[in-house]
Structures are given as structure tokens and as C-alpha cells.
Amino acid sequence: xxxxxxxxxxxxxxxxxxxxxxxxxxxxxxxxxxxxxxxxxxxxxxxxxxxxxxxxxxxxxxxxxxxxxxxxxxxxxxxxxxxxxxxxxxxxxxxxxxxxxxxxxxxxxxxxxxxxxxxxxxxxxxxxxxxxxxxxxxxxxxxxxxxxxxxxxxxxxxxxxxxxxxxxxxxxxxxxxxxxxxxxxxxxxxxxxxxxxxxxxxxxxxxxxxxxxxxxxxxxxxxxxxxxxxxxxxxxxxxxxxxxxxxxxxxxxxxxxxxxxxxxxxxxxxxxxxxxxxxxxxxxxxxxxxxxxxxxxxxxxxxxxxxxxxxxxxxxxxxxxxxxxxxxxxxxxxxxxxxxxxxxxxxxxxxxxxxxxxxxxxxxxxxxxxxxxxxxxxxxxxxxxxxxxxxxxxxxxxxxxxxxxxxxxxxxxxxxxxxxxxxxxxxxxxxxxxxxxxxxxxxxxxxxxxxxxxxxxxxxxxxxxxxxxxxxxxxxxxxxxxxxx
Amino acid sequence: xxxxxxxxxxxxxxxxxxxxxxxxxxxxxxxxxxxxxxxxxxxxxxxxxxxxxxxxxxxxxxxxxxxxxxxxxxxxxxxxxxxxxxxxxxxxxxxxxxxxxxxxxxxxxxxxxxxxxxxxxxxxxxxxxxxxxxxxxxxxxxxxxxxxxxxxxxxxxxxxxxxxxxxxxxxxxxxxxxxxxxxxxxxxxxxxxxxxxxxxxxxxxxxxxxxxxxxxxxxxxx
Numbered sequence: 001x002x003x004x005x006x007x008x009x010x011x012x013x014x015x016x017x018x019x020x021x022x023x024x025x026x027x028x029x030x031x032x033x034x035x036x037x038x039x040x041x042x043x044x045x046x047x048x049x050x051x052x053x054x055x056x057x058x059x060x061x062x063x064x065x066x067x068x069x070x071x072x073x074x075x076x077x078x079x080x081x082x083x084x085x086x087x088x089x090x091x092x093x094x095x096x097x098x099x100x101x102x103x104x105x106x107x108x109x110x111x112x113x114x115x116x117x118x119x120x121x122x123x124x125x126x127x128x129x130x131x132x133x134x135x136x137x138x139x140x141x142x143x144x145x146x147x148x149x150x151x152x153x154x155x156x157x158x159x160x161x162x163x164x165x166x167x168x169x170x171x172x173x174x175x176x177x178x179x180x181x182x183x184x185x186x187x188x189x190x191x192x193x194x195x196x197x198x199x200x201x202x203x204x205x206x207x208x209x210x211x212x213x214x215x216x217x218x219x220x221x222x223x224x225x226x227x228x229x230x231x232x233x234x235x236x237x238x239x240x241x242x243x244x245x246x247x248x249x250x251x252x253x254x255x256x257x258x259x260x261x262x263x264x265x266x267x268x269x270x271x272x273x274x275x276x277x278x279x280x281x282x283x284x285x286x287x288x289x290x291x292x293x294x295x296x297x298x299x300x301x302x303x304x305x306x307x308x309x310x311x312x313x314x315x316x317x318x319x320x321x322x323x324x325x326x327x328x329x330x331x332x333x334x335x336x337x338x339x340x341x342x343x344x345x346x347x348x349x350x351x352x353x354x355x356x357x358x359x360x361x362x363x364x365x366x367x368x369x370x371x372x373x374x375x376x377x378x379x380x381x382x383x384x385x386x387x388x389x390x391x392x393x394x395x396x397x398x399x400x401x402x403x404x405x406x407x408x409x410x411x412x413x414x415x416x417x418x419x420x421x422x423x424x425x426x427x428x429x430x431x432x433x434x435x436x437x438x439x440x441x442x443x444x445x446x447x448x449x450x451x452x453x454x455x456x457x458x459x460x461x462x463x464x465x466x467x468x469x470x471x472x473x474x475x476x477x478x479x480x481x482x483x484x485x
Numbered sequence: 486x487x488x489x490x491x492x493x494x495x496x497x498x499x500x501x502x503x504x505x506x507x508x509x510x511x512x513x514x515x516x517x518x519x520x521x522x523x524x525x526x527x528x529x530x531x532x533x534x535x536x537x538x539x540x541x542x543x544x545x546x547x548x549x550x551x552x553x554x555x556x557x558x559x560x561x562x563x564x565x566x567x568x569x570x571x572x573x574x575x576x577x578x579x580x581x582x583x584x585x586x587x588x589x590x591x592x593x594x595x596x597x598x599x600x601x602x603x604x605x606x607x608x609x610x611x612x613x614x615x616x617x618x619x620x621x622x623x624x625x626x627x628x629x630x631x632x633x634x635x636x637x638x639x640x641x642x643x644x645x646x647x648x649x650x651x652x653x654x655x656x657x658x659x660x661x662x663x664x665x666x667x668x669x670x671x672x673x674x675x676x677x678x679x680x681x682x683x684x685x686x687x688x689x690x691x692x693x694x695x696x697x698x699x700x701x702x703x704x705x706x707x
Contacts, residue, residue: 043556087574125663125666126664128669131672131673135673138676138677138680141680141684148687148690153684153687154558156684157684160677160681160684164644172651174662176605176658178655178659178662179608182659208604208605209604209605209608212601212605216689
């Protein structure tokens with residue numbers, strides 16, 4: 001029941017908003033739909049806390065400790081982003097940047113995007129997961145090009161082609177996985193792609209085929225994670241699309257993609273019994289961290305700056321999953337959660353800051369604290385949180401990852417530390433004048449919704465100081481699952 | 486010497502034709518012909534699917550074959566032809582690498598693809614071994630085409646040809662994916678093409694051309 005509501009609400013909403021998304025009340029409907037989805041996710045979570053794992057729809061959908069918190073997180077950020085987009089999109093329309101047709105498209109695709117991500121997270125069928133990931137790309141392509149500027153079209157084209165080709169590699173990986181599974185599970189049709197079934201027989205899967213499959217799956221889904229050197233689409237798509245979309249791309253889609261990679265890694269590692277998948281994850285992760293922190297220095301556009309920061313953090317998460325072990329996996333899951341909350345909060349403040357100054361160039365944004373203290377402080381606190389300052393949650397996860405790295409992969413620790421320091425200097429040096437400099441900014445026509453920003457930051461602060469016991473239990477259970485136990 | 490059953494010989498022959506078509510795509514600069522070649526690829530895929538369906542007697546493969554026919558032989562080529570007429574893009578410019586050069590690289594890619602497919606081929610039944618190598622080769626050749634072409638339309642044909650290679654791979658290794666997945670994939674491709682149609686008009690409205698050289702202003706660090 002909760003499941004039907006969770007997946008059905010955004011799907012039905014997408015259709016409804018496709019017809020009536022330009023109405024004056026459409027942003028409120030969008031919020032309402034996201035709220036229902038979030039409530040359904042909470043009900044589902046409550047059921048999991050009470051009864052444990054859930055398997056529904058002829059085993060096609062499931063909830064286990066690894067995806068339960070991601071589902072709730074996705075629904076929650078979906079809700080807060082819809083709250084943020086309500087005044088944001090109204091201001092964009094008042095500025096004459098969007099027509100009512102474009103608004104209709106935006107609202108409809110927003111709900112569709114939420115639906116595809118929730119399907120990708122909850123499906124037990126690796127083939128369906130692929131379909132949902134591809135659908136998530138497609139539903140956002142037209143949102144990236146929403147403003148129809150040359151730069152937006154270029155970003156959309158890059159996004160479409162790079163992610164399309166990437167995801168085609170992932171399809172080949174899925175086919176290979178199916179080929180190996182069929183040998184063990186028999187050609188019983190649908191069952192051979194069900195993750196729960198595969199997980200039981202993973203030790204019998206043919207290693208040579210699975211290692212090849214993993215290369216394709218990692219390259220494919222890794223493109224969507226934004227792992228270097230496949231990250232080219234990410235900064236463009238984040239910078240050119242409307243800001244609510246940057247927030248959900250960065251905060252949610254990247255998480256879903258990394259979730260897909262890790263699901264596959266569990267199977268492949270179980271079959272291979274070697275460290276090949278781990279080493280590949282560590283390599284890609286480290287490369288992303290290093291490259292992103294270097295590119296951070298060259299950015300002049302504020303949204304591109306934080307897009308590169310997302311690549312850096314995805315690199316950290318990937319590296320941590322690559323190291324493996326209960327602590328590193330735990331830290332990686334925590335880092336996914338806090339990064340998603342913090343980064344979307346930052347994009348909310350950035351969106352309004354850009355609307356105030358009328359430009360995404362950081363040199364044009366000055367003195368946010370004097371004209372609008374809440375936006376200014378929101379951006380400052382968000383940046384400090386994402387840079388790993390205590391007592392925010394990012395500090396806790398990065399600390400755990402670094403200490404584990406010191407024990408397990410001592411060679412990588414200095415590289416990670418140096419990159420983090422470089423990123424800190426780059427971002428802090430940019431944010432500081434934007435928040436505190438001199439300004440003659442003007443007021444916004446609609447009062448910005450800043451509740452989501454502070455709700456997110458409060459959650460991140462809480463996760464830095466105290467993790468609720470059931471959440472910690474899920475993290476631990478998921479970490480064991482990822483460790484192959 | 487064992488004789489191979491006739492239907493499998495046909496599948497192998499189709500595989501060879503598929504590879505041939507990929508090479509002719511690499512050398513073709515007329516966009517209308519590219520789309521026709523793509524439709525022929527789709528037709529070969531349909532016949533191969535129906536052959537396998539007939540041999541294994543699985544009903545979902547017949548459906549999948551019909552779906553392939555409707556989508557890849559009829560609908561997509563029709564859509565692309567319509568776009569070509571409406572947008573008036575008939576020729577691709579000289580590719581980044583000249584055509585003989587591209588063909589040579591293509592030959593090397595085929596050798597590489599067969600090497601890559603070796604571990605899978607060893608596990609597959611004797612008769613489909615060559616098809617797996619060919620499927621990988623078609624995927625990589627389409628990739629090469631996407632890299633070397635500069636018109637958006639040729640890149641899309643390359644993308645669809647890659648999808649064909651993937652389907653052929655799925656067919657020859659596993660006799661097709663489960664029905665739910667295949668339906669999902671077909672839906673995704675369909676939507677992708679519709680999105681693309683909208684997208685092309687947006688690009689042309691903005692730049693008055695479909696040449697991707699206009700789409701190169703976003704550089705790292707800007």
C-alpha cells in the first residue's frame with residue numbers, strides 16, 4: 001500500500017501536471033504531491049523499523065537497510081526542493097525567463113524525475129533499475145535546456161549524449177550479468193535479474209564474465225555519478241539548468257547512481273573473491289577527488305563551483321566504498337546522506353543569491369549578508385558544512401573515511417588530505433567575499449523559502465553530533481551487506 | 486565435421502551482415518543513406534530475433550521481434566527522415582578523421598572486440614560464439630562513429646546503432662532479456678527519440694544549424 005502510494009503519487013502527478021502544470025496553483029500542487037510521497041516514504045520506513053525487510057510485487061520491488069534511508073532521503077529532499085522551487089520559479093516567471101508552457105514542462109518532469117529515482121532505488125530487478133536510470137536522464141534533459149540559451153542547449157546535448165552512451169555501457173554490463181546468472185539460475189525468465197536471487201548465488205557466478213560486466217557497469221553508472229574522467233556533463237548540466245534541478249541532480253541523482261554501482265559491486269565481489277572491483281572504485285574515486293579539487297580553482301560561475309564540489313564528494317564516497325570494511329562503508333553511507341542534505345541546501349541559497357544579483361558569475365555576487373542576512377548566513381554555514389568543518393555531519397564522515405584510509409591505504413591519505421585542503425581554500429576564498437563584501441543588491445519580488453535550507457543544515461548538524469539508533473543500525477546492516485556478509 | 490543447423494547458419498550470416506552494415510555506416514556521409522542503413526540494421530535484428538524465437542519456441546521473443554520491427558524498422562527511421570526533411574540536413578561535413586583512416590581504425594576495433602568477447606564466447610554455446618564478438622564490434626564501431634562525426638544527426642544514428650549492437654548481443658548471449666526489461670528499454674528509446682526531436686528544433690532555432698561545432702563554448706574552467 002505504502003509502496004503504491006510512494007511510486008504512484010509522483011507518476012500520477014507527472015501526468016496531471018503535464019496538463020495543468022501552468023495553473024497558478026501548480027507549484028502548490030507540486031508541493032502537495034511531494035508531501036504525499038514523503039509521507040508514504042515515512043510510513044514505509046516505519047513498517048521497515050517494525051517488521052524488517054519488505055519484498056512486494058512478485059519480488060520486483062524491495063526495501064532493505066541499504067535503500068530504506070535513501071528512499072526517505074530522496075522523498076525528503078524532493079519535498080524541500082519543491083518548497084524552494086515555489087517562490088523560485090515564480091520569480092523566474094516574473095523576470096520573464098519562463099513561459100507558462102515551460103513551467104508546465106518543469107512541474108511535470110520534476111514529478112517524473114522523482115518517480116524514476118524512487119523506482120531505481122526500490123526495484124529488485126537490475127534490468128528495471130537500468131530502465132529507471134535511463135528514464136531519469138531523459139526526464140531531466142529538457143529541464144537542463146529549459147532556458148533555451150545556447151549554453152543551456154550545449155549542456156543539454158552533452159548531458160544527453162554522454163549519459164546516453166554511458167548508460168548504454170551499463171546495459172551491456174547488465175546483459176553480461178544476466179548471461180552469467182542464467183547459467184546458474186536457469187532461464188526462468190524474470191528471476192535471473194532479481195538482485196535478492198543473484199545475491200544468494202553470487203559465489204557461483206562465472207568470475208571472468210562478471211569482471212567484464214563490472215567494468216561496463218562501473219563505466220556506465222559511473223558516468224552518471226560524475227566520476228572523473230567521465231564527469232564532463234556534470235558541471236554544465238548543473239550550471240545551466242534551473243537551480244531546483246541542480247539541487248536534485250546533485251543531491252539525489254548522484255546518490256542513486258552510486259547506489260546502482262554499489263549494488264553491482266556486491267555481486268561482482270562475491271563472485272570474484274578478488275579486490276579488482278575495490279581497486280577500480282578506489283582509483284576512480286581518488287582521481288575524481290584530485291581532479292575536482294584542482295578544477296575548483298578555475299571556476300568563476302557559482303553553480304559550476306558547487307558542481308565540481310559534488311564531483312569531489314562523490315569521489316570521496318566512491319573511494320570509501322572501494323576501501324570497504326564495516327567502518328568505511330558506514331562512513332560512505334553517512335557521507336552520501338550529509339552531502340545530499342548540505343549540497344541541496346547550498347543550491348537553494350545559491351539560487352536566490354543568483355536571482356538577486358542577476359548573474360551566476362561569482363564576481364557579481366557580493367555582500368549577501370547585508371541585503372539578505374538569511375541567504376548570506378545560509379550560504380556561509382552550508383559552505384562550512386560541505387567543507388567538513390566540525391560539528392557538521394560531513395566532518396564526522398570525512399574523519400571516519402580518513403582514519404580508515406590511514407589504516408588500510410596509508411598511501412592515499414596524504415593525497416586525500418591535500419585535495420580536501422585545496423578544495424577548502426578554493427571554496428572558502430570564493431564564498432567569503434560573496435557573503436561579506438560590499439553590495440547594492442535589490443530585494444526579491446517573492447519572499448524566498450529559506451526554511452528548507454535551515455532544516456537541511458539542522459539535520460546535518462544533528463548527524464554530526466548524534467545519529468538516531470535505527471539509522472545507525474541501518475548503516476551498520478547496509479555496511480555488512482556491502483561487505484558481502 | 487559437425488554441420489551447423491540451418492537456422493544457426495542464418496543467424497551467423499545475419500551477424501556478418503550486421504558488421505558489414507556498421508562499416509558502411511562508417512563510410513557514409515549522406516545522412517539519408519545513414520538512416521536507411523540503420524533501418525536495415527533494424528531489419529536484420531528483427532529477422533535474427535524471430536529466428537531465435539522460432540528455434541527456442543519462446544513467445545516473448547516473437548513479441549520482442551515485432552516490437553523491434555515496429556520501432557526500429559518503421560517508426561524511428563520514419564521519424565528521422567521527417568526530421569531530416571524538416572531541418573534540411575542532408576550531408577555530414579568531412580569527419581574529424583578521413584574515411585579510409587576511420588575504416589582502418591575500425592578494422593583494429595573489430596580485432597580488439599573479438600579479444601574482449603573471448604571470455605564470454607568460451608562460455609556460450611559453440612554456435613553463437615562469433616555473434617558475441619560481432620555484437621561487441623558493432624557497439625564499438627558505433628562508438629567510433631559518434632566520436633568522429635560532427636553533425637548531431639549522425640551522432641544520433643551512431644547512438645541507435647550502438648543500441649542495435651546491444652540488442653544483438655543480448656540476443657546471441659542470452660536469447661533476449663526478460664520481457665519487462667525489454668519493454669522498458671523500448672520505451673526508453675522511444676522517449677529518447679521524441680526528446681531528441683524537440684531538442685533538435687531548439688538547437689536549430691538557436692543556432693540556425695545542426696552542426697555541433699556551435700556547441701563548444703562551454704569549456705573546463707570557464
